[in-house]
Structures are given as C-alpha cells and as structure tokens.
Amino acid sequence: MQPRSDIDDLAQYKSEAMGFLAGLVPISGIVFYSVDTNLNPVDHAFHRIESDRNVRYTEFFHRLDPFHPRRFAATGKSLVSVRDLHQRYHGGEYHRRFMAPLGLDFEAELYLYRAGQMVGGISLHRSSELGDFTTHELGLLGNARPFLQHTFTTGRSFEAARRVDEWGLTQRERDVLRLIRKGAANAEIGRTLYISVPTVKTHLQHIYDKSGLRSRAQLIAQLGTTG
Secondary structure (H helix, E strand, O other): OOOHHHOOOHHHHHHHHHHHHHHHOOOOEEEEEEEOOOOOEEEEEEEOOOHHHHHHHHHOHHHHOOOOHHHHHHHOOOEEEHHHOOOOOOOOHHHHHHHHHHOOOEEEEEEEEEOOEEEEEEEEEEOOOOOOOOHHHHHHHHHHHHHHHHHHHOOHHHHHHHHHHHHOOOHHHHHHHHHHHOOOOHHHHHHHHOOOHHHHHHHHHHHHHHHOOOOHHHHHHHHOOOO
C-alpha cells in the first residue's frame, strides 16, 4: 500500500487499505467509512460487498448498528468485535434483519482517530462458514490499525474531507461534489447518479449555499481534484 501522502483520492486509498486487510485475515467483506464531525459514518467504500446494500443501512439500520461510531467515540476504543458488545448480537434486530440476510454473521471494527477524535472506521465481516475472528487474527488487525490510522489521516484528501464535513452536506450532495472534483459536467453527474440535470443543479446550489462558495472553480480551489 502506498504512503498516504502519495494518494490524492481518498476512495482509492480506502480500496487499497481494504485489499491490504483482506490479505491479512480471511474475510467475507469489508466496509471502510469516514466519520464526520457529528459522528456519522459517511463516504463508505466497499470490498466484496455490493454498494447498493448501503442504502438500507443509511435509511434505517444505522440507528440499530451496535458498532456505530457514536457508541464508541467517547471510549477511545480502537478494536471491537462481537464478543465485546454489551448487547446480544446474534438474533438481535440488527443482525437478524440486516446482516444475516447478507450472509454476514461476525464482525470486527477498527476505529481510526486523529487528535483524540474518531475520524474513520473499518468494518470487517465474516460469514458463519468462516466463523468468528480468533484472538490471533484480532491481534494482527490491532497491530495493523496504527499504520492505517496514520496513513488515513495524513494528506490532502483527508484535509479536504474534513472541510466538507464542516459544511454539513447530505450524502447525495457529497456524491455530486465527488464527481465535480473528478471534473464531471452536470449531464455526466446526472447519468452517474441516475438523477436529472435540474436535480444536479439543485444539489449544486445547496453545496454553494452551505459552503459559502459560488462556483465550481472555487470548490476546486478549496478541495482540489481527484483522479
């Protein structure tokens, strides 16, 4: 995995980090997310999990998630597995209604911090066939976490992401902004997100209003581009 300072696209970094973890321990799927200033998981990236599965999570199941950042941010914990939870996981509503239908029965969570504030998390999932994470595997993940935390929180893409957090954008507005930073025109953004050009323009106006900026050029000047 490349040093963080050499990677300008946060999504590319997350992809590389998940590939690294998948080579470290057997997994069924991984989700790498950022944590915004309100302790919400945002900007999810996926490995061996279909991204459209996240719609149900963001619309409803996030409120049931026993690994949600808000549950652990104040504790400073950096590695949590099912056995560390203070509530029943298997058979609980979150597992029964959301995770089990995806074939995912065990989870370990790595939390990433910067200056004492939680800024990211990595969910590692396993099927019942793979079973729970062993003590040895959790040790490997724990040893890898400081490196991931350091590489995640250094570099221009992370700083840009934190500025965006302060604007309070919705997930759809974040999607539009991500494509703007890639140089996409309104029509291309609409095709990619399956929305109309007028809707793209509405989201763009909301971004301008929340950021205090007034043009694409100003957004790029503030945040830079991604490849």
